[in-house]
Amino acid sequence: MDANTTVKGSESDSELVDKKAFTAVKANDSDNNSTSKKRNLDKYCRKIDTRILIFAIILSILAQSDRGSIGVAKVVGLEKDLGMVNNNFNIAATLYTAGFLSLEMFSNFLLKRVGASRLLPTLGIAWGIVCTLQGAINTKTQLYVMRLLLGMAESGFTAGILLMMSFFYPKRKLTTRVGFFYLSFPLANVFSGPLASALSHIDHPTISHWQWVFILEGLITIVVAFFGYFIFHDHPEKCSFLSQEAKDFIVSYKRKEKTLGGSENLAMNDTKRALADWQLWCMVFGTFAACAACNSLSVFAPEVINKMGFSPTQAQVMSALPSACGTVALLFAGQIVKVCRSHWVAGCLVMSVALMGSVIMIAALSVPVRVFGLCLVGAGSFAGQGILPGWVVTANSQTVANSAVASTLTVFMGSSSGFVASNVFLNWDAPRFAIGHSVNIGTLSLGILACVVVRINMGRRNRRLDDQQHQIGFDKPGFRFVY
Numbered sequence: 106m107d108a109n110t111t112v113k114g115s116e117s118d119s120e121l122v123d124k125k126a127f128t129a130v131k132a133n134d135s136d137n138n139s140t141s142k143k144r145n146l147d148k149y150c151r152k153i154d155t156r157i158l159i160f161a162i163i164l165s166i167l168a169q170s171d172r173g174s175i176g177v178a179k180v181v182g183l184e185k186d187l188g189m190v191n192n193n194f195n196i197a198a199t200l201y202t203a204g205f206l207s208l209e210m211f212s213n214f215l216l217k218r219v220g221a222s223r224l225l226p227t228l229g230i231a232w233g234i235v236c237t238l239q240g241a242i243n244t245k246t247q248l249y250v251m252r253l254l255l256g257m258a259e260s261g262f263t264a265g266i267l268l269m270m271s272f273f274y275p276k277r278k279l280t281t282r283v284g285f286f287y288l289s290f291p292l293a294n295v296f297s298g299p300l301a302s303a304l305s306h307i308d309h310p311t312i313s314h315w316q317w318v319f320i321l322e323g324l325i326t327i328v329v330a331f332f333g334y335f336i337f338h339d340h341p342e343k344c345s346f347l348s349q350e351a352k353d354f355i356v357s358y359k360r361k362e363k364t365l366g367g368s369e370n371l372a373m374n375d376t377k378r379a380l381a382d383w384q385l386w387c388m389v390f391g392t393f394a395a396c397a398a399c400n401s402l403s404v405f406a407p408e409v410i411n412k413m414g415f416s417p418t419q420a421q422v423m424s425a426l427p428s429a430c431g432t433v434a435l436l437f438a439g440q441i442v443k444v445c446r447s448h449w450v451a452g453c454l455v456m457s458v459a460l461m462g463s464v465i466m467i468a469a470l471s472v473p474v475r476v477f478g479l480c481l482v483g484a485g486s487f488a489g490q491g492i493l494p495g496w497v498v499t500a501n502s503q504t505v506a507n508s509a510v511a512s513t514l515t516v517f518m519g520s521s522s523g524f525v526a527s528n529v530f531l532n533w534d535a536p537r538f539a540i541g542h543s544v545n546i547g548t549l550s551l552g553i554l555a556c557v558v559v560r561i562n563m564g565r566r567n568r569r570l571d572d573q574q575h576q577i578g579f580d581k582p583g584f585r586f587v588y
Contacts, residue, residue, distance in 0.1 A: 204256025212261025229330025394552025431487025459485025
């Protein structure tokens with residue numbers, strides 16, 4: 106009997122060893138599968154980066170450059186030649202924003218119907234034509250009309266890019282890519298200042314220096330935007346440069362994380378529900394605050410520096426310095442999120458840096474200190490653009506309606522800040538521009554508060570989703586808000 110027991114025990118031990126070995130093999134297969142999936146995802150994202158994202162950044166740089174070229178034109182004689190006085194320039198800057206916002210809320214609905222591959226390049230050609238025509242104007246009224254049309258032509262481009270990116274990239278990769286796309290904002294200021302300065306020195310008997318800025322920048326945009334018809338795609342399923350295997354992989358991946366939306370219809374009920382979400386509105390206010398500071402630099406940095414005692418040429422070149430700091434900060438935006446281990450903490454941190462810069466601009470008259478303050482504003486505000494819009498789109502990507510509304514509202518609120526920036530930096534308030542910087546301080550403070558409120562509410566919503574999933578006994582992870 107002892108022998109039988111010994112034999113039986115030996116068989117049991119053998120079975121146990123086999124079971125452990127099987128479990129180890131299964132775990133190893135799972136690890137290999139996970140490694141393979143990560144490798145496939147990285148390979149797929151690199152293809153999208155090089156084929157679509159880089160071109161989107163280039164075209165966006167041209168958009169920002171065409172938009173902000175009026176600031177350089179002002180320094181080299183625009184106001185004098187058109188007989189502009191008092192706040193006429195502020196009116197022109199405001200009309201651009203009015204035109205932009207007039208169509209912005211409908212842009213992504215049009216993109217879903219027409220397709221990104223056709224709409225986005227068409228918008229680029231349209232605003233390039235309008236920018237070129239600004240070089241043919243003779244009165245301030247004509248400038249007002251052209252700025253309104255330029256805003257309408259650019260309306261929908263940035264929101265369309267963000268929506269298209271939410272179709273192509275999975276949630277874990279989206280925030281970083283949105284941050285890379287927003288590099289176009291400071292890069293535009295870095296390149297457009299020296300470029301416009303060079304263009305403004307072209308001598309011609311009948312064409313003024315400021316006219317050359319508009320004409321040549323617009324023509325460059327038209328040529329580049331044309332290639333968008335061959336580069337942009339509507340969503341991965343229609344992407345010609347992806348293999349069928351890559352298409353199946355990304356569709357399956359995004360379906361598992363509950364963010365597949367490129368080929369889905371845009372439901373009106375879901376859209377209304379997304380628009381009524383107060384948390385989303387609170388989130389995009391942070392983008393509003395960061396963009397208000399960015400717009401201050403984009404349009405008024407040459408003038409602010411000029412009022413410090415620098416010549417117009419020096420001001421044009423030096424206006425690139427704050428944006429260069431912003432470019433560097435934006436490059437590290439993803440790392441800032443990783444170090445802070447959350448989007449909302451990172452957002453609060455960079456907005457605090459921009460706030461500090463605005464305080465310095467009010468408190469000090471020393472030129473080196475004020476230039477340092479402008480650099481802080483550039484670093485903080487542009488880093489905010491690398492963090493906050495990506496957070497908004499990533500945290501609201503559960504349906505195509507949420508993605509469309511989130512990307513549209515992000516751009517809408519960011520552009521609305523142009524109304525603020527265009528009307529608070531006034532000529533008679535030089536050289537401190539205390540009103541403009543005080544408004545930036547107020548909006549940035551409210552933006553920080555908005556991030557805190559959103560973080561608290563997201564925690565509550567995620568706990569509610571966990572409870573609901575536990576009640577129905579569903580083990581697979583579903584959508585969760587990212588904070």
